[in-house]
Amino acid sequence: MKVLVPVKRVLDFNVKVRVKSDQSGVDLANVKMSMNPFDEISVEEAVRMQEAGTATETIAVSIGPEKCAETIRTSLAMGIDRGIHVKTDAEVEPLAVAKILKAIVEEEKPELVLLGKQAIDDDSNQTGQMLAALLGWPQATFANSITKDGDSLTVGREVDGGIQTIKVSLPAVVTVDLRLNEPRYASLPNIMKAKRKPIDAKTPDDYGVDISPRLTTLKVAEPAGRTAGVKVADAAELVSKLKEEGVI
Numbered sequence: 001m002k003v004l005v006p007v008k009r010v011l012d013f014n015v016k017v018r019v020k021s022d023q024s025g026v027d028l029a030n031v032k033m034s035m036n037p038f039d040e041i042s043v044e045e046a047v048r049m050q051e052a053g054t055a056t057e058t059i060a061v062s063i064g065p066e067k068c069a070e071t072i073r074t075s076l077a078m079g080i081d082r083g084i085h086v087k088t089d090a091e092v093e094p095l096a097v098a099k100i101l102k103a104i105v106e107e108e109k110p111e112l113v114l115l116g117k118q119a120i121d122d123d124s125n126q127t128g129q130m131l132a133a134l135l136g137w138p139q140a141t142f143a144n145s146i147t148k149d150g151d152s153l154t155v156g157r158e159v160d161g162g163i164q165t166i167k168v169s170l171p172a173v174v175t176v177d178l179r180l181n182e183p184r185y186a187s188l189p190n191i192m193k194a195k196r197k198p199i200d201a202k203t204p205d206d207y208g209v210d211i212s213p214r215l216t217t218l219k220v221a222e223p224a225g226r227t228a229g230v231k232v233a234d235a236a237e238l239v240s241k242l243k244e245e246g247v248i
């Protein structure tokens with residue numbers, strides 16, 4: 001089974017996000033960028049599939065500026081075989097990403113596309129679902145476990161209050177959730193080896209996809225600040241304060 005793994009370069013999850021003063025977006029100048037954490041999980045899963053002999057070839061794809069090649073390189077150091085970098089400096093919305101991925105699927109013919117459940121920068125949670133619809137493939141979202149049996153996958157899905165287990169026939173689109181696995185750190189020899197793995201450079205035009213935006217961000221605002229708490233001496237004072245505030 002050939003596996004395609006889309007990886008997005010996003011603001012590192014440890015970075016404290018600053019909203020621009022004109023509220024047009026978040027400030028990305030000089031901040032650390034990394035692979036979307038859910039994509040690290042899908043890369044890990046694809047590599048484990050390859051180690052288990054379930055995946056025959058693994059390919060990482062990233063759509064975005066020059067530096068996305070570094071994100072692809074990270075996935076190659078974790079064990080992915082090769083990369084495709086679709087270069088553009090424009091902001092690419094989930095629908096356009098899904099259209100580019102569809103064109104790559106038609107060219108590469110993978111049996112499985114393994115995406116993150118969402119990108120932590122825009123929290124869209126749309127790309128996998130749109131890709132499945134464009135391809136007419138079954139999808140399993142929020143995967144917490146994935147097992148291949150014959151021509152299908154059994155996927156445990158994280159749902160409110162438990163796990164739903166479903167079977168999807170291949171080819172399929174799967175989006176991964178946090179508890180699927182714990183991604184590995186790339187070893188130094190593997191980082192060196194990754195430098196020799198190929199990355200194809202492409203553009204959205206190569207796939208005939210119009211990436212012009214369909215959405216306009218009207219405003220991005222910081223969450224409201226929290227007011228300071230009050231210390232109480234004992235439970236009795238707590239109860240009377242809660243009554244005063246009308247909480248109980």
Ligand code: AMP
Nearest residue numbers: 006007063115116118119124125126127
């Ligand atoms: P989203 O729908 O934006 O929340 O993203 C969900 C998933 O789609 C991500 O975890 C990635 O696997 C994939 N994805 C989104 N945007 C890109 C991109 N520019 N390049 C590669 N993969 C992407």
